[in-house]
Amino acid sequence: MQARDFSAGLKAGTSIAIGYFPIALTFGLLAKTTGLTILEATAMSIFVFAGAAQYISLSLIASGVSPTVIVLNTFIVNIRHFLMTASLNEKMEPDSKWKKALYAFGVTDETFSILATGKGNRIPTAFAAGVILIAYGSWVTFTAVGHRVGASLPLFLQAAMSIALYAMFVGLLVPSMRGNRKVVMLALTAALFNSFFYFTGLLATGWAILVATLASSIFIEIVYARKGKS
């Protein structure tokens, strides 16, 4: 039974593994252009396993932001997983704490979406393990491959690839903006706050992103609460 749940998990996680392929590849490649060694880049994927946060850390490293601020930024970006794991808790089969603590590491936006929408009342732990293992394997493997491939790329292509990170953010943001005015307002307000900090030089990059994110998340929430349709 457990073996069957596990292989069903592997199967369900395959779509994530495929989706991670280009993003992890680009991460490895960008890490190389940022100056990280293959070991450092891969280690980040092994120990952190958080796409957006890892991309952000690269752009912050590139702009010389202090490690403390990068860690703080990572926290702010990933604190949303708190919500996800809180709701996942209702969905997963009850199991020993150490097992839950183990698979908690593998909860990303993508694995969460598979688990949270899974059929049946309770998701077996073995199923979650399968989903997470294949997604994680893809993420780590293709980080290393991306770094390796990056070495042999011509300079004009490496210059063109500096857009990759931002293109990914745009690709993630735009579909959520369709038909959702709140998402548009959130992104716009945060963009304005951050541009203000950038052009006035009031805050360093990492802090500016952090303050802009929190300020707009709270501000828009208040606006929508007033309108009474949050």
Add this chain to the structure above:
Amino acid sequence: MDAWYWWMILGMAIVTYIPRAIPLTFLEGRELPKPVQNVLRNIPYAVLGALIFPAIFFIQENIWFGVIGATAAFGLAFSGANVMIVVLGSIAVLAGFSLLL
């Protein structure tokens, strides 16, 4: 890179793991206040807005890289392309542009 990098990875790993692990292990059955939940839900979209602007315009010293790249990325994304196509397409457009320079 230096030792600070490994300390940073350790820090990133810890602060990433904590929000993932606490609800599953210690907060069983408890609920966060509604306004807090709502604000947390807003964060992914807000952070993307702040990440993209204004940095997307300054990816290279030549500002046209940023302007053309941003146009390509938004154009592709609005046309309904998935993330992979948006990333690869924007790179292709800029590769073409830098070959023309």
